Amino acid sequence: MVTLQHYLFLSAxxxxxxxxxxxxxxxxxVILMSLELMLNAVNLSFIAFAKYLDxxxxxxxxxxxxxxxxxxxxxxxxxxxxxxxxxxxxDVNDINLMKW
Amino acid sequence: xxxxxxxILVILLVSAFIGLAIIVLSTLLSRKNPTxxxxxxxxxxxxxxxxxxRRFSVRFFIIGMLFIVFDIELMFLFPWAVVYDQLMIxxxxxxxxxxxxxxxxxxxxxxxxxxxxx
Amino acid sequence: xxxxPVVNLGxxxxxxxxxxxxxxxxxxxxxxxxxxxxxxxxxxxxxxxxAGAANSPLRVLxxxxxxxxxxxDPYSWFFNFLILIATGLTVLASVRYLSDDxxxxxxxxxxxxxxxxxxxxxxxxxxxxxxxVGLETLSISIYVLAGIIPKNPKSSEAALKYLILGGxxxxxxxxxxxxxxxxxxxxxxxALTEYFKAGxxxxxALAGMGLLAIGFAFKVSAVPFHMWTPDVYEGAPTPITGFxxxxxxxxxxxxxxxxxxxxxxxxxxNWTEILWVLAALTMIxxxxxxxxxxxxxxxxxxxxxxxxxxxLIGMVAGTELGxxxxxxxxxxxxxxxxxxxxxxxxxxxKREANVHIDDYRGLAKSNPLLALVMxxxxxxxxxxxxxxxxxxxxxxxxxxxxxxxxxLVVIGALTSAASVYYxxxxxxxxxxxxxxTTPARLEFSPSMILALGIxxxxxxxxxxxxxxxxxxxxxxxxxxx
Numbered sequence: 001m002v003t004l005q006h007y008l009f010l011s012a013x014x015x016x017x018x019x020x021x022x023x024x025x026x027x028x029x030v031i032l033m034s035l036e037l038m039l040n041a042v043n044l045s046f047i048a049f050a051k052y053l054d055x056x057x058x059x060x061x062x063x064x065x066x067x068x069x070x071x072x073x074x075x076x077x078x079x080x081x082x083x084x085x086x087x088x089x090x091d092v093n094d095i096n097l098m099k100w
Numbered sequence: 101x102x103x104x105x106x107x108i109l110v111i112l113l114v115s116a117f118i119g120l121a122i123i124v125l126s127t128l129l130s131r132k133n134p135t136x137x138x139x140x141x142x143x144x145x146x147x148x149x150x151x152x153x154r155r156f157s158v159r160f161f162i163i164g165m166l167f168i169v170f171d172i173e174l175m176f177l178f179p180w181a182v183v184y185d186q187l188m189i190x191x192x193x194x195x196x197x198x199x200x201x202x203x204x205x206x207x208x209x210x211x212x213x214x215x216x217x218x
Numbered sequence: 219x220x221x222x223p224v225v226n227l228g229x230x231x232x233x234x235x236x237x238x239x240x241x242x243x244x245x246x247x248x249x250x251x252x253x254x255x256x257x258x259x260x261x262x263x264x265x266x267x268x269a270g271a272a273n274s275p276l277r278v279l280x281x282x283x284x285x286x287x288x289x290x291d292p293y294s295w296f297f298n299f300l301i302l303i304a305t306g307l308t309v310l311a312s313v314r315y316l317s318d319d320x321x322x323x324x325x326x327x328x329x330x331x332x333x334x335x336x337x338x339x340x341x342x343x344x345x346x347x348x349x350x351v352g353l354e355t356l357s358i359s360i361y362v363l364a365g366i367i368p369k370n371p372k373s374s375e376a377a378l379k380y381l382i383l384g385g386x387x388x389x390x391x392x393x394x395x396x397x398x399x400x401x402x403x404x405x406x407x408x409a410l411t412e413y414f415k416a417g418x419x420x421x422x423a424l425a426g427m428g429l430l431a432i433g434f435a436f437k438v439s440a441v442p443f444h445m446w447t448p449d450v451y452e453g454a455p456t457p458i459t460g461f462x463x464x465x466x467x468x469x470x471x472x473x474x475x476x477x478x479x480x481x482x483x484x485x486x487x488n489w490t491e492i493l494w495v496l497a498a499l500t501m502i503x504x505x506x507x508x509x510x511x512x513x514x515x516x517x518x519x520x521x522x523x524x525x526x527x528x529x530l531i532g533m534v535a536g537t538e539l540g541x542x543x544x545x546x547x548x549x550x551x552x553x554x555x556x557x558x559x560x561x562x563x564x565x566x567x568k569r570e571a572n573v574h575i576d577d578y579r580g581l582a583k584s585n586p587l588l589a590l591v592m593x594x595x596x597x598x599x600x601x602x603x604x605x606x607x608x609x610x611x612x613x614x615x616x617x618x619x620x621x622x623x624x625x626l627v628v629i630g631a632l633t634s635a636a637s638v639y640y641x642x643x644x645x646x647x648x649x650x651x652x653x654x655t656t657p658a659r660l661e662f663s664p665s666m667i668l669a670l671g672i673x674x675x676x677x678x679x680x681x682x683x684x685x686x687x688x689x690x691x692x693x694x695x696x697x698x699x
Contacts, residue, residue, distance in 0.1 A: 008400075015393055022386055031382055038389035045396040053403050058396075061347055061405065063175060065392060068354040070172035072388075074165040075361050076381050081161055082365060082374045092382075095375050098449045190222055204241050211248045 007048035014041035028083070028090035032076045039069045162214050173202055226283040229290040231272040232298050233338035236305075239265025240331035247324040255316045258324035259309055259665065262331055266306045273298045280697055286406055287345045289697075294342035296545055296694035297472045301341070301465060303676075304552050305334040308461040310669035311560040314661055315457055322366045329366075330461070333359035337469035341476070346395045346405035349473045353391070353437070356469060357384045360462060364454040370570075376453025383436065383446040391433025397426030410481035417484070427482055431492060434477075437470035438526045441499040448507075451519035456566055456573075459515060460559025463522040464552040471529060471548060475541055478533070479698045486536055493534045498629050500527030505633040509640045514562055514575050517640060518555070521599060524637060525551060528614060531630055535617040538692060538699055543613035545691035550598065550606030550680060557673030558595040561588060564660055564670075572658065578644055580653040585660060589648045591674050596641040598677045601634050606681035613688060 014037055021034025043062045050058030084090050140147070180187070180195055187194075209215060227234060243261045250257050276295035283290055308330060316323045336355025343349035361384065365377025399405045401423035402413035413419065432443065439447040451459045478489060504524030511517035525547075532544035565581070565588075566573045582589035598607035611634065615627045680687045 011396075015389075018389065019386075022382065028378070032385075035382070035385040035389065038386070039392065042389065042392040042396050045393070046399065049396065049400040053400070055403055057347075057404055058399055061350075061395070061399070063179070064347060064351055067172050067175060068351070068358075068388075070168050071358055072354070072381070072385055074168050075358055076385070077161065077165055079361065079365055079374060079377045079381055083371075083378055086369070086371045086374060092378075095378060097372050097375055098452050201241065204245055208244050208248065 004048055004052045007044060011041045011044040011048065014038075014044065017041075026091050026093050028076075028080050028092060031092065032073055032080075035076075036069060036073065039065055159217065166209060166214065170202065170206070223285040224283070226290075228272075228275070229279070229281075229283040230288055230339075230342070232269040232276075232302070233335045233342075235265060235269040235272055236331050236335040236338065239268070240328045240335065243324065243331065244328045250324075252318070254318050254324045255313060258327040259313045262309045262327040263306065265331060266302055266309065266334075270299065270302045270306075273302065282344050286408065287348045288339070288342050289344035289407075290342065291697040292694040293472075293476065293697050294338075296690065297341035297468060298338050300468050300549055300552055301334055301337045304461060304465040304468065304556060305330060307552075307556045307560070307669045307673060308457050308465075310665040310672075311460065311556065311563060312455075312457040313665045314663035315455065315563055320368055322368065326363065326366055329359040329363050332356075333363070333461075333465070337465055340469045341472035343473060343476075344407050346398070346407075346477070349477070350388075350392065350395065352469070353473070354388065356466065357388070360458070360466060363458045364450060364462075366458075367455050367570075370453075372453040372570075373455065374453075376450045379446050379453075380450045387433050387436030387443070390429050390436070394426045394429030394431075394433060397422050397429065401426065407477065407481040411483065414482065414484035424485070424488065427485055427489060428492070430477065430482075431489060434470060434474040435496060438467055438474065438529075439523050440496045440526050440530060441503045441523065444500070444504070444523050444526075447523055448516050448519040451522070452513060452516045456515065456559055456563035456570065459519075460556045460563075463518070463559070464548075464555050467522070467526065468548045468552065471544060475533060475544060475695075476698065479536075479541065490534055490536060493530055494623070494626060497527050497530035497534055497626060500524065500530060501630055501633040502527075505637045505640075508637065511640070512575055513573055514578070514644065515559075515573050517575065517644075518558060518562070521637065521640075522555065524633065525599075528611060528630055528634070531618050531623070531626055532614040534623055534626060535614070535621045537617055537621060538695055539620065540614065540617035541695045541698065542688065542691040543610065543617050545694055546613055546684070546688055547610035549687060549691070550610040550677070553673045553676035553680070554595050554598040554605075554607055557670055557677065558592065558599065560666060560670050560673065561592045561595065564588070564662070564666060567658060567661065575644055575647060578647045579651040581648040583652075588660070591670055592648065593645050594674055594677060596645055598681065600638045600641040602638075604678070604681050606677045606684070609681055609684040609688075613684075 018034045018036075018038030018041060021037060022031055025031055025034060043065055046058040046062045046065070050056065050062075080090055083095060087095065089095070176198065177195070180191060184191055239262060242265075243258050246261065247254050247258050273295060276290050276298065277292050279290040279295075280292075281290055282288065309327060312326065312330075316326055333356040336352045336357075336359065338352070340349050340352030340356065343352055361377055361381045364380050365374045367373035395405055398410060401419060402410050404410070414423070436443040436446075451463065454462065479486075482489065501524055504520050504522075504527055508517050508520035508524065511520060529544050529547055529551075532540045532547065534540070535543070562573065565577060578592075581592070594605065598605035601607045601611040603609075611630075615630060618627050618630075
């Protein structure tokens with residue numbers, strides 16, 4: 001039997017993986033993928049709660065999160081292309097003109 | 101409950117077995133006589149141009165980004181379509197506004213030349 | 219049978235007008251051949267004025283619209299006006315900054331209008347979904363705006379950093395929302411209020427509150443979630459930096475205050491301590507790091523972090539006076555910081571060539587009026603009477619003292635004394651030193667003069683006659699208590 005706790009645990013694990021990915025990985029594309037992973041982990045939580053609570057609100061929230069995530073990735077890729085044209089790299093360690 | 105999935109499992113196993121059997125048998129029984137033409141990747145009958153792993157134009161990126169955005173926006177149409185007969189004219193106008201906003205975006209993209217290949 | 223929601227377009231009319239104005243500018247300017255920037259700026263200004271007119275009726279309302287997704291009350295009214303002021307001044311300050319032949323010249327105004335609309339939805343959101351959609355509308359527009367200077371590596375680097383950390387903070391915010399949804403069964407603010415009133419909340423709801431707080435702390439750039447601020451502020455086009463430092467901050471604080479006082483008000487004991495620590499860290503680190511900066515944009519970035527700390531004190535105080543102080547402070551800060559960044563944009567000239575503090579040497583000789591205006595803005599940032607910044611600090615500090623947060627106010631007072639040093643360094647350079655090279659001629663434009671004029675009058679006027687505006691702020695926070 002798959003209970004709510006299973007879904008929440010999986011969601012927490014995925015979210016943590018996403019956070020770790022954003023912090024550790026240095027390639028822009030992988031970072032964007034990790035951001036997606038975080039958002040999709042949240043989606044999983046919302047859907048699990050919506051099913052468990054028998055309320056539609058969580059599903060609506062998920063639709064909006066998916067759309068926003070797509071817009072964010074489109075803008076992210078566009079900025080990535082702009083950066084790549086200027087520097088020839090998408091490694092965030094090399095993108096460091098500004099430091100204090 | 102779980103028993104009703106049994107036929108699917110059987111189908112999966114049988115199809116996997118048949119597929120594997122055909123591949124294994126044909127590798128064992130066939131004569132191997134490779135020529136360059138035979139090893140060429142199949143691209144709908146055309147001769148392939150260049151390798152498959154070369155870098156491709158950044159234009160694909162722009163088209164891809166536009167595709168993501170317009171494709172995902174359509175997600176809102178699905179729940180709308182399911183209850184369309186109950187929403188009637190209210191839902192129609194709501195969605196019309198939504199699609200018109202998307203259309204404005206499309207006109208902008210078109211006029212800016214992002215859809216042109218050159 | 220589906221229940222149709224009551225469509226009350228009048229309630230969201232200001233944001234709607236900004237959206238429509240954005241679409242109109244976007245489509246119309248495709249067909250304008252010459253003077254695109256001017257045309258786009260005029261159209262945007264008209265849209266903003268119309269939105270301002272449509273906003274006035276909100277002041278007397280106290281209701282929700284769209285099935286409780288949006289709340290129409292004086293609080294939304296106040297922040298809508300604040301956002302319109304910020305957007306309008308930014309439009310005026312940006313005209314000379316852009317040129318017609320560059321890519322993205324008029325899209326700049328389109329994105330500015332869209333982000334303004336997003337902010338309005340965020341501040342009037344009565345449901346975490348509305349707040350989230352507003353937040354993302356404004357963030358995605360600003361990601362692009364930060365990177366809009368063509369062929370400038372710093373600008374696109376700023377956009378990239380902002381995007382990554384902005385997406386990260388949205389993820390955290392959403393996870394918090396999901397946990398609250400799982401606890402309360404809804405993410406509407408009234409439903410959350412009821413849930414917490416019942417008093418049977420578990421650790422999951424508390425974790426949700428914590429994650430929500432972190433998400434907001436990212437957006438208002440409170441230490442230790444401020445890492446993106448200096449880089450993004452330095453790299454973005456200067457008028458946009460001004461807009462980010464006031465518009466995004468005001469919208470984020472508005473939603474922060476509404477969610478935490480309205481929905482999570484029962485948990486006040488739990489979150490006050492967190493905010494206490496955040497406020498103290500933010501003031502100390504923001505002010506200390508600002509002292510060592512040579513780039514004026516970076517210095518103002520750290521100063522804006524420090525100001526987020528002062529505003530957090532108002533939230534810690536937690537009374538009506540404290541939150542009214544937050545509102546007043548944000549209003550004062552809007553005029554002050556947009557003005558200061560306007561001067562930086564003017565002195566920096568088009569390619570951001572002169573953005574070092576040393577570039578301000580001898581400005582009083584070559585442009586006495588501009589130096590005076592900049593000094594007024596810096597005085598207001600430092601909190602020296604009779605400017606608006608002083609009244610804002612005074613209102614917040616006195617509310618905190620009344621609630622017994624003496625130590626926090628002591629930290630605030632000490633750090634703002636330290637801040638006088640780095641603000642006065644710029645004033646000293648302007649009045650006491652001579653430039654090593656001949657300074658570049660500044661390109662004044664009528665719209666920039668108008669923007670700086672409005673900002674200066676705003677700073678001085680609401681500083682000298684603060685009572686009306688303090689009462690206005692008090693009246694606006696009434697719906698939250």
